[in-house]
Amino acid sequence: MQRITITIDDDLMAELDRMIERDGYPNRSEAIRDLARLGLRHAAIKAGEARDCVGVLSYVYDHEARDLARRLTVSHHHHHDLSVASLHVHLDAERCLEISVLKGRSDEVQHFADTITSQRAVAYGELKIIPQTVQPEHHHEE
Structure with a gap:
């Protein structure tokens, strides 16, 4: 050290x-x-140096927005190789929260997240990327 x-x-x-x-x-x-x-x-x-990663994409959208739910589903199906799991939560009568766990090349994960979060009526979107090459050394206790 x-x-x-x-x-x-x-x-x-x-x-x-x-x-x-x-x-x-x-x-x-x-x-x-x-x-x-x-x-x-x-x-x-x-810098594009982190190739393989796990990503957590969370986004809130208006499920009543014209054709949005279908477009989001189609996007997930087109990127089935990246999508590991998803959680869908009804926040209220109009809004839904989706949390998707993604795995793959960081540029592909980022591109997929951008296609989701840039959709009209997606009110909030955030991607957290964890490079797979980084080994956790975190010692702090919560």
Whole structure:
């Protein structure tokens, strides 16, 4: 393990300390290691270096919107090789939440998520990608 020294301004340190307290990290080092891992995963995905991944796509849509439910279903069927599982939740009379677990190449997973979340009447959409090459080293207890 390497030891480094960094300088952080007071406002950023206060924000980091609030996160450490809120999330129950045992110390600053573990929190900064987790933030570094997150940043490295994000950079690898952005650079196209993360090939295989697992993705969690969540989106809220108006199920009454003209032909939307059918288009979403067709998209999932056309990408059956990426889709591992889905959960469908009725939020209220008009809105539904779908959560899809996806697995495949990160560029294909991202493209599929973009086709879903860009549909008219999809009110919210978010994709979280976890590169499969990254082994978790997370030691913080919740």
